Amino acid sequence: MAALRDGLFLANLPSENSLLGVEQSNTEDCVVVTCKTGFIKSYKLSDQKLLQSWSISHGSRISSPAVWNEQRQQLFTVDNKQVIKIWTNDQKNFEKAHKKRVKSEVFCVVSEEGFEPVVVCEKGKVDFFSKIKGSSSEEKFEEGEITHWCRSFKCRGNQCLVLISETKDKLCRIHYFQYQADGQQWMHKVAAPRQLNGISSVASCCLSKKQDPTLLLLTQNGDILECGLGLSKNTEDLVTLATVNIQQDASIVAVGLSHVAIAGIKNDRTYGLGIFDIKFRTLLVWKPFPEPVSAKPKLFCQHSCLFLTCSRNLYTFPYECEQSTLIKFLGQQQKVADITEKDTLVGMVMWSAKTKLNKSSQARSNENIAALLSDLVNREKTQTLSDFKVLFDSLVKELRKSINKIWVASAQMSELVKRCFQETKFWPRNQISQLVENSLISTREIPALFDALIAHKEVALLHLSLNILPDIPESSLVSCLQCYLGFSDEDIGAVIDGSEDIPSFPNTYDHVACNISAPKAHFINKVLDMPYSDVFLVEYLRNLKFQNTLVLLEYLLYLLKLPRDKCVGEIQSMPAFLKVIDWISLLLDTNLSQMVVSPDAKVLLIHLDKAVTEQVQLYDQFVSLSATLCHMHSLATVPTNKKVGHYWIEVLHVL
Structure with a gap:
């Protein structure tokens, strides 16, 4: 009836409570992960691959999860509850996103297929994105009333919204909005359920997956309550569907017609993630948390996957659910009974088995x-x-x-x-x-590996890791540079102790001086030649000490001046010419203000400017030469006769 696969690591989070949401992206297998500060990222679920990342500048605070709108082919989010930001998947710089300021404080932007985005304001004002600025819709909340939760859904072709708010008297209110296309207006209904003793009694809530969705509320004492949604339905009285044993702060999402996933549900004496059958009131499948959880676990559901926060990590759990029947229930009932008697370490997922095995x-x-x-x-x-x-x-x-x-x-x-x-x-x-x-x-352990090796000054192992391990993050590359540049030329030779085969690397070449020793240059060259994303690298290069930045720029200047045709064969570890130019550009972009005001950088900048000017003049000459040769090649080409049938016309000369 239900299956929950083992958790797979998806992303590191800036902090334990920073995650705002996991929403659908522009393709079936992708999701958008939004944090309050730090980043908005797009991931592919089949291989947990990072597809795109947008950095959030210092001082900005995202207040609404980024949502994809199929109709406009754009992403929408809210900055500091005031500015709606709109951008496309191809746009890399989040700061250049289109901005739309709204007078009222914005709670969130929601999106449903076939409709344009809907803006939900803190005071209950609701309207479509294109109309919100000049909207005539009124604020539906009383004075002092605060929005705590909002979701959108489609019901029988209509765009609907449900909001949960708290009044200044600590009463919990449920607001239902439905857009009437005929009258082109939002219909509103509000109720205050008698069973809820304020918003503090609600641990979590979600929408069911029924044809006519209902609101499911999980209370702090473990009761799962259901509330009908609709302009003609009674929302004053809630129906108790089941009672579960949960920790004080738990989260709930619907995963089937009669199934919910609960993070913080108790099995025996341990809390974990489980799928609960509301119809037969039983726990179908359960797994312990991958890591200890100190804050309230956040739980989301997209593309038949559950997304769970544990500590500062985000995990994804693929799941399957079938319709509940009595026969399946009787066969499933014993499966969860003794799960805690087994090893609580998370097992492995065999995605495919192409080889026949014993x-x-x-x-x-x-x-x-x-x-x-x-x-x-x-x-x-x-x-x-x-x-x-x-x-x-x-x-x-x-x-x-x-x-x-x-x-x-x-x-x-x-x-x-x-x-x-x-x-x-x-x-x-x-x-x-x-x-x-x-x-x-695994890839997720690489940052910890580099931190440990740097702490123990294992230069040889660092170099080995750079040569063997794939997908080394930019943060680890910068940490390596910080480590290498921090060693004196004498110390780095002593640390190697003959374990590395260092190629010959001249301190001077055609009167061009190198500011670091051959062993240090050998290790730094490997870091410079590693693949990276300039978007992420710029962010981490800010952590590089300014003095080390100057040393690295001076060494890059040395590489820039070297005659490439003569020294490539002699210096095998030398990075590519374009990589040298990219690193110089990134370092200058990262330290622009410091480079301008620092007296230590003045001479270096003059030498860099001179070297780059020489290269530009050289390539300008190449461009002129290329144009001349192209023209000569076209003149020297022997014309070929193109005969079409028995007769043809050729233009020999035009006056």
Whole structure:
């Protein structure tokens, strides 16, 4: 009747309470994740890939989740409750988004397929985006009444809204809006349910997935209440559908006609995420939280996936729901009973199995890996490096098999990797080296890996990670640069201790001086040559110390002046010429004001200007030469006779 797959990591959040919403994007498999500060990002769900990111400038505070409107092919959000921002998926700079200021404070912008966006104001004023500025609609709230929750839906071809507010007397009110296309006006109905003792008694609420949606409210004591929505329906009395055992702050979303997902539902003595059948009043499937939850867990549902916040991370849980029947219910009832007696570590998802396997041998292999991971994570069983090494070597031997690679993204493996980075009794350098060499570190653990290696001054392992691991985030690249530039030329040679094969790198080349040593240049070149997104890199380059920025710019000037035809073969690790230009541009953009006022940067800027001017003059000459050669090539081309049939006309000369 219901299946809930294991959680997959989707994104890091700026803070525990920063997430505003997860909304549909312009394609089936994509969602838009909005945070109050930091960013708005678009993700592809099938592979958890980041598609687009828009940075929010310092001082701005997003107050409404970004929503996609199919009719206008644009994204809409609200900045500081005053300014509506509109932009497209192709527009990279969020600050250049089109702005529309509204006199009233805006609570949110909502969007439904087939309709233009609807703007909902704090005081109950509701109208379409194109009409909100000159709208004649009145504010529906009493003085001191505050909006707490709002959702939109389509019912029988009509655009509808439901708002939950709290009056100054602490009464909870439900507002229902429906747009009448014939009269081109919004109809409004309000009710104050008698069962609710103020908004504080409501833990969470959502809309059901019925043909005529109803409002579902989860109270703090675990009651699931239903309220009919419509101009002719009674919303004064609420119907109690079921009672569940929840933590004080829980969240609810509808996932089926008679199914709801609840974050914070209790099973035995543990709270987690579960799917509850309202019709038969039973918990169908349950999973523990992937991480400890200290704040109220936020829960969203899009494209048959649940999105759950745990600490500062966002996880996605694919799910399936079937219509509830008595036969299915009787067969499902025992499945959740003893779930907490099993290992609470989150298991693995096998997305596909193209290779035919011996099921019993694969099952034994999985059990062996799970046991090894459990022992390695348990500090009491592996208190010394020697004990840890024996089990770790056995685990790596198993994980080298291609069929077991799926364990790399598991929560158990994540716990082991974190222990390797955070262990205080010993430093498992060789074990971390094996993780890197065999690509047994998932993408989400890469920032923690680089932080740990930098803290232990493992320059050789940093370089190894840059060579082997894919998709290294821009924050880690900048941290690497900070680390390399922070070492003195003598220290970096001592740290390497012969473990790196450093190519010959002249300190001077044709009277061009290099300001850093060959070993340091070798490591920095690798970072400069890594793939990156300039949008993210600019954000993290602000964390680079200004003195290090000057040293790096001076070294980039040295690379810019080097004769490329002579030194490329001699200096194999040298980054591409275009990469050098890109890095110079990014560093100057990031430190524009400091570069202008700092006396230390004055001479460097003069040399940079001179070097760039020389390059521009050279390429200008190439452009002129290219035009001349193109003209000569066209004149030297032997004309070919084009015969069409037996007769043709040619223009020999035009006076």
